[in-house]
Amino acid sequence: MSPSDVARVGAAGLRTRPTRALMSALGIAIGIAAMVAVVGISSSSREQLDRQLAALGTNLLTVSPGQTLGGQTAKLPAEAEAMIARIGPVTAVSATGAIRNAHVYRSDKIPAVETNGLTLSAARLGLPQTVGAVLRNGTWLNGVTSRYPAAVLGADAAERLGIGRAGPQAEILVGGERFTVIGVLDPVTLARELDTAVLIGWEIAADLFRFDGRATTVYTRSRDSQVEAVHSVLAATANPQTPGDVSVSRPSDALSAKQAADAALNGLLLGLGAVALLVGGVGVANTMVISVLERRAEIGLRRSLGATRGQIRLQFLTESLLLSALGGVGGVLLGIAVTTGYATYQTWPAVVPAWATAGGLAATMLVGGLAGLYPAIRAARLSPTEALSTP
Numbered sequence: 001m002s003p004s005d006v007a008r009v010g011a012a013g014l015r016t017r018p019t020r021a022l023m024s025a026l027g028i029a030i031g032i033a034a035m036v037a038v039v040g041i042s043s044s045s046r047e048q049l050d051r052q053l054a055a056l057g058t059n060l061l062t063v064s065p066g067q068t069l070g071g072q073t074a075k076l077p078a079e080a081e082a083m084i085a086r087i088g089p090v091t092a093v094s095a096t097g098a099i100r101n102a103h104v105y106r107s108d109k110i111p112a113v114e115t116n117g118l119t120l121s122a123a124r125l126g127l128p129q130t131v132g133a134v135l136r137n138g139t140w141l142n143g144v145t146s147r148y149p150a151a152v153l154g155a156d157a158a159e160r161l162g163i164g165r166a167g168p169q170a171e172i173l174v175g176g177e178r179f180t181v182i183g184v185l186d187p188v189t190l191a192r193e194l195d196t197a198v199l200i201g202w203e204i205a206a207d208l209f210r211f212d213g214r215a216t217t218v219y220t221r222s223r224d225s226q227v228e229a230v231h232s233v234l235a236a237t238a239n240p241q242t243p244g245d246v247s248v249s250r251p252s253d254a255l256s257a258k259q260a261a262d263a264a265l266n267g268l269l270l271g272l273g274a275v276a277l278l279v280g281g282v283g284v285a286n287t288m289v290i291s292v293l294e295r296r297a298e299i300g301l302r303r304s305l306g307a308t309r310g311q312i313r314l315q316f317l318t319e320s321l322l323l324s325a326l327g328g329v330g331g332v333l334l335g336i337a338v339t340t341g342y343a344t345y346q347t348w349p350a351v352v353p354a355w356a357t358a359g360g361l362a363a364t365m366l367v368g369g370l371a372g373l374y375p376a377i378r379a380a381r382l383s384p385t386e387a388l389s390t391p
Contacts, residue, residue: 021323027282028327028367029334032360036335037342040352044343047351052189059227060131060190063218063238066247074245078214080238081124087237089226094130095215096121096199102175102209104198106161110173116160119197120174121216122205123152130219131191138166138183145182146201149174149208152183154195174198175209191219282371313380320372321365328364332357 063084065074077083085093099120103112127133128140139145141152151172153163163170163181170181179200188194205211218238222230227250235246336352343350 021326025323025327025330028324028364029331032328032331032364033334033338035363036332036352036356036360037338039356040335040339040350041342043351043353043356044339044346044348048346048348051349059222059224060250061220061222061227061231061234062191062249063220063234064216064247064249066245068242068245074239074242076215076218076246077239078212081215081218083237083240084218084220084234087220087222087230087233089222089230090220091223092126092130092221093218094124094127095218096123096127096194096197097202097205097211097214098216099175099200099205099209099211104157104161104175105173106163108173116157117196118157118160119193120209121197121199122202122211123199124202127199127219128185130221131188131194133188133191133194134186136184136186138181140183141199141201147203147207148201149177149179149204150182150201151179152185152199153181154185154197154199155187156195157198158184160196172198174200177208193217309380313377316375316379317369317372320375321368324364324368324371325361328361328368331364332360335360 063076063080065076068074081093081095084090099122102120103115104118104120105112105114123141125141125143125146128135135152136155136158138152141150151174153161153166153172158164158181161172163172163184166181166183168180171178172181173179185194202211202213206213220230220234231248231250234248235243239246336357339352340350
């Protein structure tokens with residue numbers, strides 16, 4: 001038989017039993033849609049993360065005190081910022097200093113124990129440019145306001161304090177002193193600790209809260225090609241006497257770890273999609289076995305008219321492949337639709353790798369071929385007299 005004859009004969013069973021064919025194809029479609037959607041949503045999330053990192057830069061390194069040999073929290077030298085700034089490839093340095101002897105409240109009516117988990121820190125004037133922070137409203141600290149009771153709130157800190165906009169009327173209580181909120185930050189992707197921070201000037205922190213002027217977190221930017229080289233010398237530069245007391249990290253590593261965790265979860269979801277695909281394959285096999293039992297008379301008639309066992313086998317195998325292809329195409333389209341809808345909802349770029357769609361169709365055809373192999377062989381083994389004599 002020619003390929004067109006094979007396709008026509010193989011499609012005959014699907015045309016005569018459309019409901020059963022549709023339900024069997026649906027089982028395959030669900031499995032393929034699950035696999036394509038998992039890969040597509042993961043790829044879309046990864047593309048969004050890559051775009052964010054490209055916009056923010058991955059050359060931000062942070063230096064903070066580590067642990068001493070006695071298990072206590074170490075301190076950075078007062079000259080740490082200046083020494084780090086002398087590293088050749090370093091392009092920007094800024095810092096914050098934690099103030100631990102004061103808490104922040106919305107007003108004096110708030111119980112002392114309700115600190116909302118906020119941190120109070122002194123901040124250098126160049127902090128936003130170094131960490132990529134953006135003001136939601138208001139202004140950042142400058143040479144004047146850093147000497148007066150003025151504060152800038154992180155995104156979460158503003159929400160917990162119930163302050164939507166900065167302005168002269170927006171006041172908070174910092175260590176018993178009234179401060180005016182002059183700015184509110186958007187979430188800082190590469191420095192999440194700033195989201196819950198209340199930031200004040202270096203000078204006012206020293207005047208009101210006996211701040212010792214030592215940085216607790218130093219943020220550095222360096223040339224992209226020299227990030228690893230700078231990373232290797234930061235600890236020894238910040239504290240030459242005891243570099244083991246210094247912790248150096250890259251904020252983008254946390255995002256990479258999140259990406260790796262997402263990849264592990266995606267592996268689990270892909271496994272569930274594969275199980276769904278297997279269930280669909282069992283449905284196809286079941287449909288084809290029943291089709292063989294119901295069409296014994298047709299098989300016997302075709303054998304008596306001269307059809308060979310190979311042609312009968314090819315007919316039912318083709319029918320199984322067509323049934324699986326129908327489910328595979330539907331599943332790929334459904335998976336793309338789910339990915340596009342979810343990415344649009346999350347304002348992500350919609351990305352469905354070509355290998356996912358091609359792999360989904362290939363998996364469908366493989367499942368269809370395996371599912372239809374036994375029924376096709378069983379149909380080919382029926383003799384004309386046996387098939388025609390079966391009621």
